[in-house]
Amino acid sequence: MTIAPGHTTPPTDASVASVTDASVASVADVFDPVFSRLERWVDLVESYAARSGTIADRAQFDFLVEKLVRAEFDDSNGCVIGAGFVSAPHFLGWHLAWWLGGRNAASQGQPATGIRHLETVEDPLEESFRDYTALEWWRVPAQTGRRHITGPYVDYLCTDEYTLTLTLPVYRDGSELIGVVGIDLSVDEIERDLVPRLNAGAVAATVINASGRVVVSADAHLATGALLRLPGLTELLSDRTLSITALGPDGAHSFQWCGRTGLAVVAGPLPS
Amino acid sequence: MPQSSRAGSGTRAAIFAPLDGAGRAELVLQRLTDAIVLGVLHDGERLPSEAELARQLGVATVTAREALEILRRNNLVHTKRGRDGGSFVTFAGGGSTDLQDDRLLAWSRVQVRDLGVHYCAIAGLAAELAGDRASAADITNLERILDRTDAGIAEAARRGQGTFRLEVAALSQSARLVREELRLQAEFGALLWLSLREPLRRERCRAVQRETVAALVAEDGARARQLTVEQIMESVEWLIEAKSLLEKSPLEQKGSSAMPGTTSTPVPTGASA
Numbered sequence: 121m122t123i124a125p126g127h128t129t130p131p132t133d134a135s136v137a138s139v140t141d142a143s144v145a146s147v148a149d150v151f152d153p154v155f156s157r158l159e160r161w162v163d164l165v166e167s168y169a170a171r172s173g174t175i176a177d178r179a180q181f182d183f184l185v186e187k188l189v190r191a192e193f194d195d196s197n198g199c200v201i202g203a204g205f206v207s208a209p210h211f212l213g214w215h216l217a218w219w220l221g222g223r224n225a226a227s228q229g230q231p232a233t234g235i236r237h238l239e240t241v242e243d244p245l246e247e248s249f250r251d252y253t254a255l256e257w258w259r260v261p262a263q264t265g266r267r268h269i270t271g272p273y274v275d276y277l278c279t280d281e282y283t284l285t286l287t288l289p290v291y292r293d294g295s296e297l298i299g300v301v302g303i304d305l306s307v308d309e310i311e312r313d314l315v316p317r318l319n320a321g322a323v324a325a326t327v328i329n330a331s332g333r334v335v336v337s338a339d340a341h342l343a344t345g346a347l348l349r350l351p352g353l354t355e356l357l358s359d360r361t362l363s364i365t366a367l368g369p370d371g372a373h374s375f376q377w378c379g380r381t382g383l384a385v386v387a388g389p390l391p392s
Numbered sequence: 393m394p395q396s397s398r399a400g401s402g403t404r405a406a407i408f409a410p411l412d413g414a415g416r417a418e419l420v421l422q423r424l425t426d427a428i429v430l431g432v433l434h435d436g437e438r439l440p441s442e443a444e445l446a447r448q449l450g451v452a453t454v455t456a457r458e459a460l461e462i463l464r465r466n467n468l469v470h471t472k473r474g475r476d477g478g479s480f481v482t483f484a485g486g487g488s489t490d491l492q493d494d495r496l497l498a499w500s501r502v503q504v505r506d507l508g509v510h511y512c513a514i515a516g517l518a519a520e521l522a523g524d525r526a527s528a529a530d531i532t533n534l535e536r537i538l539d540r541t542d543a544g545i546a547e548a549a550r551r552g553q554g555t556f557r558l559e560v561a562a563l564s565q566s567a568r569l570v571r572e573e574l575r576l577q578a579e580f581g582a583l584l585w586l587s588l589r590e591p592l593r594r595e596r597c598r599a600v601q602r603e604t605v606a607a608l609v610a611e612d613g614a615r616a617r618q619l620t621v622e623q624i625m626e627s628v629e630w631l632i633e634a635k636s637l638l639e640k641s642p643l644e645q646k647g648s649s650a651m652p653g654t655t656s657t658p659v660p661t662g663a664s665a
Contacts, residue, residue, distance in 0.1 A: 274562050274570045282567045331527040333565075345565025346525055 131323045131389050133374075137365075140374040140387040143325035146317035147378045147385065150310065151286065154303055155267050155381075158288045161188050161301045165205060169292045178212050181205075185217040186237075192303065193221050193235050199309040201281050202238065203302065205290070206252060211298040214242045214249070220279060238278065261289040261300055266380045272307045272335055272345055282307040282345075284335070307344060311336050325387040327378070332357055335383065339390055348386060357384070420449055420459035426495060426582060428468045428481050439469060439479040495583060496635050504635070507580050508628035512621045514572045515557055519604065519620040522563035523613025530563050534605050543598045549588040554581050556601050560620075563608070587630040597623070 168184055189203045204218035218238040241249045252258050257270040271284040287302035318325045318338040326337035332348050342348070352367040356375055367373050373388030427433045439460070440448060446456035460479055463469045469479045526534075537559060541552030554577050561573035587593045600623045607615035 272565065274565065274567045276558065276562055276570045276574060280567060280571050280574075282565070331529060333525075333527065347527060 136323050136372070136374045136387050136389070139323040139325050140365075140376050140385050143318050143327070143385040143387060144376050144378050146314065147327055147381070147383060149317065150314050151269065151378075151381060151383075154286055154305070155288065157192065158267070158286060158301050158303060161185075161205070162288055162290050164188065165290050165299070165301060166292065169211075169290075169298055178215060181212060182217045182237075186219060189219045190235060193219075199305055199313075201275075201279055201283060201304040201306050203304065204238075205299055205301050206258065207299040208297050209253065211292075214244060214252075216240050216242075216252075257285045257287045257302060258300055260382065261287050262297055264380065265289055268380075269329065269382045271329065272333065275304070279304075284310060307335070311344065322390060323387055324390045325385055328384055328386060330357055330382045330384070341391075350386065353386070417451075417455045417458045420445075420451060420455060421462050423578065424459060424463060425466070425468060427578070428463070433481050435481055437481045439481065441478060492586060493638055496586065496631065497638055499583070499635070501632050501635065504631050505628055507576075508584070508624055511576050511580065511584065512624050514569060514576060515561065515624060516617045516621045518561040518564040518566070518569045518573060519608075520613040520617035521566065521569075522560050523608050523611055523616045525565050526563045526608045531605065531609055534559055534563075534608070538598070538601055538605065541598075543594045546589045546594070549594045549597060550582060550585045553585050553588065553597055553601070557581075560604070560608075560616075584624070584627050584631070586634070587627050593630070 164184070168181070185205045192200055192203050200221055202218055202220045204216065206218065207213065207215040216238055218240075219235045220238055221235055243249060244251075253262070255270075257268065260268040260270070267286065267288050269284055269286050272282055275281055275283045281304075284305045284307055285302055286305065287300045289297055290299045290301055292298045314327065314336045315338065318327070318336065324337065324339040324342075326339060326342055326348060327335040328348050329335055332353055334342055334344050334346050334348055336344055350368045350373060352364070353375070356362055356364060356367060360377070365375050367375050367386075368388055373386055375384060375386050377384045424433075424439075433439070439445065442453055442456050442460060445460070446453040449456065460469065460471075463479075464471060467482060470482045471477070471479050522530075534556070537552075537555055541555070542548040543552065558570070558573055558577065561570045564570070585597075588597060600619055604616050604619050607613075607619060
């Protein structure tokens with residue numbers, strides 16, 4: 121089949137809607153397994169926190185998290201950049217039980233040779249201390265109590281990688297937030313995984329985050345990291361209660377949130 | 393894991409980023425000397441151990457040891473033995489002008505201009521891309537960084553400028569541009585913004601930062617790039633002017649800095665674009 125600009129049949133509303141549905145399912149196929157593993161970590165961490173009473177031991181805790189993280193790096197194919205648990209300040213103090221894979225900008229293409237602990241400044245009085253509770257990957261799951269995907273962004277203080285961060289909140293006794301568990305994924309690996317699943321001919325699906333930033337797109341000319349500019353999109357993204365699903369010129373595009381991940385899919389006719 | 397930045401923390405990471413190429417001992421020495429002299433590493437700050445330094449910079453332990461030994465001889469670090477021992481920066485920023493002047497004299501005009509051009513290529517395109525890619529939340533974050541920056545003293549203004557440039561680079565969404573920005577800041581950033589010694593230059597720098605944010609808000613990438621390139625080239629011209637004053641200054645003036653703005657010589661007006 122030859123596809124030349126201007127010679128394709130315009131997609132029907134039904135085909136746009138079905139591509140949107142299929143793409144939301146594809147996003148779930150890629151991210152749900154990661155969240156399932158994170159949920160298992162949440163369970164383990166929560167049961168540990170319940171056992172340890174009010175005083176949790178940092179070293180014991182790190183030992184537990186490192187074991188979980190190590191298995192994650194062993195299983196996944198270089199997709200995971202970093203993973204771990206970040207403590208609420210009142211639980212273990214300011215503390216990141218976070219590990220980085222052997223894969224980074226300096227060792228690209230090589231198998232992960234080991235993992236290393238991320239050293240951070242944990243004293244709030246130090247100049248380079250950072251209050252991580254103000255950051256999106258902490259703030260959003262802490263507020264909503266749900267899974268969240270942050271990014272894509274260049275993680276310039278940690279690995280210099282182009283990254284997506286998946287986080288889940290962790291509670292003690294079902295109500296007291298004691299931290300978040302998370303995994304950093306490489307955007308190029310996500311692209312490799314997700315783009316083939318989005319391909320659908322005349323209708324192009326684009327996965328965006330809650331700021332309207334492109335995560336990946338079936339439209340080869342839409343760059344990851346660019347902001348998707350469509351009339352009506354900003355309003356849709358700022359108010360989750362809106363049930364509108366059509367947007368763009370002539371309402372030819374279709375919009376759908378990917379569950380409560382913070383990602384959404386926009387599908388529409390490929391620009392000719 | 394994304395982390396909000398405090399002034400200079402990204403640059404500091406770049407100071408200890410791996411070195412490649414020949415003449416490594418020289419490079420280790422040069423990078424650490426610049427970082428200390430130009431205030432990126434603080435007086436009293438503990439440096440990583442020889443082995444750790446070697447590992448981070450990707451050089452042999454003996455190379456790191458050699459560099460530390462020369463730093464000790466130059467009275468830029470001192471070493472304490474024992475449990476709380478290690479190598480500590482001993483350089484007090486107040487008396488730094490002489491050493492900063494020496495660093496500037498060591499660069500040729502051609503080198504200074506060429507680094508300026510290289511930095512313009514990186515920071516300019518980053519600013520242009522940021523115009524297209526900055527979200528409302530990104531803008532709020534940039535404004536917070538500007539509000540937090542104390543432009544009253546040279547050191548804080550220089551760190552603030554480094555942070556601002558790094559944040560703008562991150563808004564380009566390009567990992568390569570960000571890495572290059574960090575590398576250039578570590579190599580050259582502190583020298584480039586020596587002009588922030590002058591209160592008027594600090595005010596001007598702040599005004600340009602605000603204008604750049606306004607350009608990003610207006611999604612005017614071309615304007616953001618123009619502002620960035622002009623600011624860098626102005627600073628380069630200031631450096632060259634300062635350098636030529638230093639070269640002309642008679643020997644007995646050494647010790648009282650011959651930098652523009654600290655003498656009775658008129659302040660260079662910088663490049664007009």
